[in-house]
């Protein structure tokens with residue numbers, strides 16, 4: 001079995017290393033609800049998942065998946081941009097997941113954007129506990145272009161290295177711009 005996993009699998013592996021039953025976490029891009037139910041399974045009955053998306057289709061797909069698994073008591077689904085997450089999440093969080101781009105099977109024109117993603121990541125960094133992580137899967141190329149990736153890579157490289165570690169994993173020999181995995185870990189509270 002291959003040890004080098006794709007970006008999505010790497011993000012799940014990293015998040016499952018830090019999230020424990022009872023934790024509070026955020027899915028910043030609910031989409032079809034896969035990451036939301038993954039997080040809900042990790043935090044357990046006593047935990048809490050805040051799940052954000054801006055489009056009705058994503059909200060209803062996520063809601064269906066949450067109800068199917070009977071996770072509705074531990075998941076709060078919010079129809080708003082993740083750049084407003086501070087209006088809804090008032091407690092410290094252990095992990096925040098971003099799976100960027102557009103809704104698979106949905107409109108390609110409704111996609112994440114560099115400026116709003118960076119604003120949301122900045123707010124998530126404030127909410128993180130020490131040793132909490134933000135996982136970001138960055139899609140680029142195709143009809144999502146390079147703008148968001150270029151904007152974010154500049155933003156990530158400017159993050160204070162004393163307070164946060166930021167690592168990037170990318171496949172350098174694959175065709176069709178495979179997604180990049182970025183992980184931010186908080187080292188201490190200011």
Ligand SMILES: C[S@@+](CC[C@H](N)C(=O)[O-])C[C@H]1O[C@@H](n2cnc3c(N)ncnc32)[C@H](O)[C@@H]1O
Nearest residue numbers: 029031032033034035053081082099103111112
């Ligand atoms: C690649 S999908 C997410 C996939 C999802 N994590 C899953 O497990 O199925 C990206 C989602 O981000 C959403 N999105 C775009 N801009 C957003 C924003 N500013 N805030 C929250 N969600 C946003 C899109 O509507 C889309 O559903």
